Amino acid sequence: MxxxxxxxxxxxxxxxxxxxxxxxxxxxxxxxxxxxxxxxxxxxxxxxxxxxxxxxxxxxxxxxxxxxxxxxxxxxxxxxxxxxxxxxxxxxxxxxxxxxxxxxxxxxxxxxxxxxxxxxxxxxxxxxxxxxxxxxxxxxxxxxxxxxxxxxxxxxxxxxxxxxxxDNPPSPAPEPHEADETVFVARTARLRGRVGLGAGASVLFSCALDAEVGPIVVGADTNIQDNTVIRTRGEGVVIGRDTTIGHNVRVSDSRIGARCLIGIGAAVAPGTVIADEVMLAAGATTDPGQLLEGGHLWGGRPARILGPLDAEKRAMMARIVEGYCRHGREYRVAQVEAE
Missing domain, CATH: 2.160.10.10 (Hexapeptide repeat proteins)
Incomplete structure (x- = not known):
């Protein structure tokens, strides 16, 4: 097999x-x-x-x-x-x-x-x-x-x-999703409902975006990495442009700004508002309704300010976005050739 x-x-x-x-x-x-x-x-x-x-x-x-x-x-x-x-x-x-x-x-x-x-x-x-x-x-x-x-x-x-x-129950089969030709959606990703993807966005392998209640809107050049689950139960999820959502992140109804990085395994609770230019550390969680102010590194359970978002961190975040835009283009071609 x-x-x-x-x-x-x-x-x-x-x-x-x-x-x-x-x-x-x-x-x-x-x-x-x-x-x-x-x-x-x-x-x-x-x-x-x-x-x-x-x-x-x-x-x-x-x-x-x-x-x-x-x-x-x-x-x-x-x-x-x-x-x-x-x-x-x-x-x-x-x-x-x-x-x-x-x-x-x-x-x-x-x-x-x-x-x-x-x-x-x-x-x-x-x-x-x-x-x-x-x-x-x-x-x-x-x-x-x-x-x-x-x-x-x-x-x-x-x-x-x-x-x-x-004994784990089997995952449902992916459904077809039409997107702009600049967008990469992995064949193993599952998108349901009103999902809007900006130009250059990437939804990687085995992600699940469930917008059957509220919409999910993803900004241009934003990447959503493997096994992330975004599920709406109310007003929906809006993610700004040039943002990275790391591996195995969990996002409920919330707002995430532009030029952010949501670290590996983090959980964003319903009602959370994350301003532009925020780094949320790996494994961190937010409280329902929490506001994360821009320009800071946040971490912990629940998240708190750990320090300023300095020039080195901002440059690293920009490199990740650039790298995943490139990955998206490469994977789009490779996936078509594999079919």
């Missing part, structure tokens, strides 16, 4: 040591990814190696709506053997040892190193460049050691997590 969508990046296709044991609906593998034997990729699982490589060992399990990605200019991602990733988690530009369990809703960020025989509990955020020592259970945001665990304990946690993922 093969992933639902396989695409090259700069002419390089993924390399599978053997045919995966299972690949669910919407599963996607892209670019310079090396996948070990006996892999299991759940519905909407995304492995994207576009700019750096991704290497995963034998018996790698990737849960439904989870994402493995790289940092384009700095870090690839490496996972050892017998790594189990739960639902809606992100493994991003990091190094993960063997016999590791990454439970549901975990975010592992750039440059982090995870030792062998580790369990990362559900909802944990592993901060950039963190080092998690072998043989412990970790939890919290940022991740901290909770207690020691032996290999038998890790194997038991892995088995329980894998069994629960096997």
């Amino acid at each position: 093969s992933p639902d969508l396989i695409l090259p990046y700069e002419g390089v296709l993924p390399d599978f040591a053997s045919r995966p044991v299972w690949c669910g609906r919407g599963s996607t593998v892209i670019g310079a990814a090396r996948i070990g034997a006996q892999a299991w990729i759940g519905d909407d699982g995304v492995i994207r190696a576009d700019g750096q490589s991704v290497t995963v060992g034998e018996r790698f399990w990737l849960g439904p709506r989870s994402t493995v990605h790289i940092a384009t200019f700095t870090h690839g991602t490496v996972c050892g053997d017998r790594v189990t990733v739960g639902r809606n988690s992100v493994v991003h530009a990091c190094t993960v040892g063997s016999d590791v369990v990454i439970e549901d809703d975990v975010v592992i960020l750039d440059g982090a190193t995870i030792g062998d025989g580790v369990v990362i509990e559900a909802g944990t955020t592993v901060f950039p460049r963190a080092s998690l020592e072998s043989g412990f259970v970790y939890g919290g945001s940022p991740a901290k050691s909770r207690r020691p665990i032996d290999r038998a304990g890790v194997a038991e946690r892995a088995e329980r997590l894998r069994e629960s993922m096997s």
